[in-house]
Amino acid sequence: MEPTQAKPQTKFNTKSETKPKANLKTKKIIKQQTQTQTHAQLAEGFLSNQLKASWFNKSIWYQRDKRDVATKKLNEWETLRELASDIKAHTLSKLDEYLIEFEEKATANGINIHWASDDKEHNEIATNLLKKHNAKKVVKSKSMLSEECELNHHLENNGIEIIESDLGERILQFSGEKPSHIVMPAIHKTKEEIGELFEEKLNTKKSNDPVYLTQAARLHLREKFINADASMSGVNFAVAETGSFVLCTNEGNADLGLTANSKLHIASMGIEKIIPKQEHLGVFVRMLARNATGQPITTYTSHFTKPNKGSEIHIIIVDNNRTKLLAEEKFNSSLKCIRCAACMNTCPVFKNSGGHSYNFVIPGPIGAILAPAHDIKKYEDMPFASTLCGSCSNVCPVKINIHEQLYDWRQEITQRKSSFTIKSIMMKGGAFVLSHTWMYRLFGKIGGFFVHNFRKISTMATPWGKGRELPDVPKESFKDWWDNNAKK
């Protein structure tokens, strides 16, 4: 099967060209090539391969179904959601205090804390630490924050080899793609595609047997673990009262990276990963895997409190627009997110457009409300990639009102934009017509006349007609009927 996602073109390659003259034509080309495709365009590309789109839809439904079964086994599920939401909301309201407490406790445990205000600082701190330890080969377990900071790219530019130790992430490193999902980063790839990729990269025989392919990856990664100079990871939860942090994985790759040869572990965490007390962990650990994959708990839940003798643990605490989001009253509850991805697995738009149709590092509903907080202009299409069906809010373990925030972001985006766009003019025009009953009646009649007499053109003229017929035009509107039959 062919890969379906058209990659967003974000860079203009001038390497092999002479300097382009700044005429209109080249300017237009530059604009086209630097412009990122919208969700609608990328989704169209995704859906052009119907066979694969249908397969993808089923794969994601499978996750949602597993989640439903697992969460329904817990009678207290909805109570846990309340509790988790309250703990996170409380933490966010005192985030500064808990972060300081965490720093103090972690430092006392012998962990080194670093603060990074943005992605650039994060990457510099990580690179400097690795260079200081003369680390040339690094294994990294899955971390969406490192994706957000584009860390791999930065390390490679500094001559450091970075190996993703999560199987899904390693597959994507081979294929040169970005994750399409935050829990199952390579969910968009079929086993056939992975078989072909491994043939090329790992010299496996032709096969699409998951057991055989996983075994090949396992052998390949074992060698990387043993020879690594340092390891990196994200953080699922950081406990303020103990100064320890927790990693949840199914492959045990975070632990392997730590316990192999490496004497340096760098963990990156966003400021929102803090929870106040150890006892709160029980709430989140019970929910995370159930809601993500339907497992009662991840295979490995690893607690890190202090470094082994002769080793070092460093934590980089990253802001990267999170404090900016914290200041947004309507939207800051999105910082409660524990990255379970249930909102993606339930989202009908995600299921029918794939993770790569969202331009932000985190796709799906939660990505669509986090992205505009990073860059409202760059990600202005994301909150519109939703029908506001509300299923995301219903599955959210920390009760983020995702669909309401999508609605609110739409208002913010529109208000900050020029009011001279076609859509804006149409919306304002529509509101003007509808605020006058006689105009509404008149336009209703004109519209009905057109749809009735020029059905073909009317159908073709709007995107509605792409896969749908327009409704039949009745002889009389309800108002007409009322006037003639029922009016008192």
Next chain:
Amino acid sequence: MKVGLFIPCFVDQYYPEVGKATYQLLTKLGCDVDYPTGQTCCGQPMANGGHAKDSVKLAYKFVDIFSEYDYVVGPSGSCVSHVRDHYDIIEQTDDVKHVRKDTWEISDFLVNVLKVDGGMLKASFPHKVGVHNSCHAHRHLGVGIQSELNIPNQESTIEKLLALVNGVEAVEMEHPDECCGFGGTFSVTEATVSVQMGKNRIKEHIKENVEFITGVDMSCLMHMEGILKREGHKVEVKHLVEILNSEL
């Protein structure tokens, strides 16, 4: 009980039968029903498109027209939820509060205000019907059994009402509350995804061999009807009120 009939703009223009059925049904059930003819649109299309500010006038107009009634009842979950949830953009006068509180989606109104039972309703619809739970009524207004939640004893107004209809065979789908993909402006700004989602929905109904797809939102039904017609399927759509108003 004075009921103001809220007939959403596209129902007025394209589905007058749904408006008639709503009126006749409520009248049969003893309500004093009036249709204020000045009404146009609640403003939802603009607001969902990010232009809530431009729809302020429409919200004032709506409240102005409907504040005199005890209840405002409409055959559209999404328009009703817009009035209830999003009319916070205008000053919260007593009239606004009253209209927001007392605007009801028809199935919700029948079950929870009029407390309709079998004796009150003499409907007959001897057909196999697939139920479409539209998101705004289902989740935002909470009239259905939300599959994501672990809340026991949730009830569905659609199921309750269909159970009162003679001869009807109501079928639940494999994914009973999956969105059909209409989504207002989404249906045109993301037409390809919207249509794909609609195709997935009708596929389940066709698999169950239903003759009709019913629900409480004409917009979702219009979207699915458009796809059914384009693809040449015989399945028809019918608003729940048309079924409840039908007699042998």
